[in-house]
Amino acid sequence: MSLKARFISLSVVLVLSVAMFSLFFVQAYHSRFPVLQRMFYGAASTAAATGEHANADYSPYPGLKAGRSQPDGHYYRNRVLVLMYHDVSPSPTDVHSLSASNFERQLQLMKDNNFHWITMSQYRNFILHDRPVPENAVLLTFDDGYESFYKYAYPLLKKYGAPATSFLIVGTVGNPKMPGVEKLTWDQVREMHRSGIDFYSHTYNLHYYAPTDARGKHPEPVLSSRLYLKDKGRRETENEYESRVDADLKQANEVLKQELGENDHVLAFPYGAFSESLLRICRKRGIDVTLTVKSGLNKPGQTNGFRLNAGGMSNNPELQLALMKEAQQRLGHAHFDRSPTYKRYAIVSSVVAAFAFAAWIYFGIALFRQRRASSAPANHTPHF
Template sequence: MKLKRTFLVLTSLLILGGFALGLLTIRWYNSYFPSLHRAVPALVQAIALDKSPSVYYGLKPTPTEPAGVYYRDRVLVLMYHDVSPEPKDGKSLSVANFRKQLELMKANNFKWITMSEYRDFILHSTHVPDNAVLLTFDDGYESLYSQAYPLLKQYGAPSAAFLIVGKVGDDKGAFPKADWEQVKEMQQGGVEFFSHTFDSHHYAPTAPGNEELKPLLAKPKYLKKEKRLETEEEYEWRVTEDLRKANEVLQAELGTPNYALAFPYGAYSQAALDICKRLGIDITFTVRSGLNAAGQTNGFRLNAGGMDNDPALQVELMKKAEKRLQTAYSPFLSPIARKSVFMILAAAWLVVGLLWLRTGWRLLQGRRRNVGL
């Protein structure tokens, strides 16, 4: 009876541990599994992009606070992609909801700052206003020019955009890109432009047979013709050349040096961070949410786009960012700490699994002896 009870306890621990590891995998490492995004996009978005009950649960819109102060000496960076009159994609924000967001931010005393001001704050601890917000747009879609830019001008909101530099002007696909003429017009109107790589906004296999797809900037890729993985030196050379080329084109087209990069899918490595520093890119961004403090050069961003966005709840979350998003900037959740926690939990789960097998085997042997009697 005691052995059977032990087996049941181990079974419960094995199931709970597997469930916990699965959640952490989606939460922390979802960008490494594009097939997961395709299979269950709603689940990944709910868990990975802080659209989860743990962040939004129980939030209700509160009255407008024209003089409200929600956080000091921090910057909340918002991330957008496509802005469309009638969104048909999950990551697209409606024009009406974007307008409402800007309206509510302004009415509730949020202060928009430029990337230049953000950089000075991060690198030199310069002053930023209370409730400071930096608006950012990824990928350089044409909708930034045709839909978002007119509203940014109307509300006097500065912003920053990250271009896939090699794709500027590409009108193919569901989301055509802005061209250089549009980019330059927006630059004159208060939008600052930076790098989202030259052409590394892709996944690549890290094993034979197009398996284990991972973001190009994060890991060495598998070389099909040579049937091997890139060496660390080859990986670093590839990343360096891509980011250098993006820097050179941005400098040539816009007349300003590039010092910021948004990592595609938020995925990066220590080598990628070191390469950025060598190329003069001293500000980088992930896709994890949280408030940014001075000295935090690899910044957090809160996803504020998406077809299901509720502007009132979005702004309410921003008001409560210090409490609701505090885990996002905790040192405990740094990449190194996350990896350590994940490995410890995985090892513990493996030990429980081995004990479960051993106990199950002993139970089976016991039953066979009883049957023999």
């Protein structure tokens, strides 16, 4: 290959490697640099990343407007939108609580606009085996096992014929000694289960934050993090962490099996926090479907699922329905953080670019010298 051909080839490699480095750098670090976030992902994404609401009326998705009912509406196919709720009460006093009237309005709007509720069994078969689901499929889920689910949400679910799944902090069920909002009893759970409500694990008792270092300034969700062991003056080892988590999930499964007669194959992560280690533990424990709190649409094979928060005092049922109608466009491209992978790709592409640049300089100088030598006037020996 001639020097010119080598120089041109290296120029192409250099341009491509720099472009790839730039792409992966932006994808890996955009959340740390607001300028990059705004330039490449827009204001809505910036608001979502920082926790601020671009649309103060409801969500980080701007431009939503309530529309007319569409009894024959077609919004998405071969996808499932999973909605997440917590507390439902007649007169909420907590920002995370949804009013019963707004919840009923949500159900009515979904029914009037051709959304179809499915069961957890249908969802698992869809995710694991690509079994068909209705168009505009919706799975309703409730976290934490609050007694308000039995008092206020359950009657409305029965009224509208809507199936639902409740994720229990198993160790708190029927346990009046547990602090916090009053939880369900096993009698209530069994009654609802006989009526078709599904119950799965939200852990046995790993729904809280704890320190992961000696200073204790940055507590993390205990299900997904290795904790600081004060008595030993160090963090848990990976084996200690896995043993602790596996024991909790095993206990939750055993209690659910004893009380409801079914194995626990589904887990909703507290706070949506997870790790590769945690996913591996779940697989070993036979938990084949997990759910987070990140918004998105779910497709076959998406065993770690997205959920859209549909609760809270600020919920606007009409705007939520508008978002659900646009789920394919607004939520259909969601993915979990791939920063570690992108960082590795950025490093590799930067190394390739560095070598390509060094070779480009070397062959560029050689080509320059060759051209200068070929253009110099020939030396002729004088004749006498």
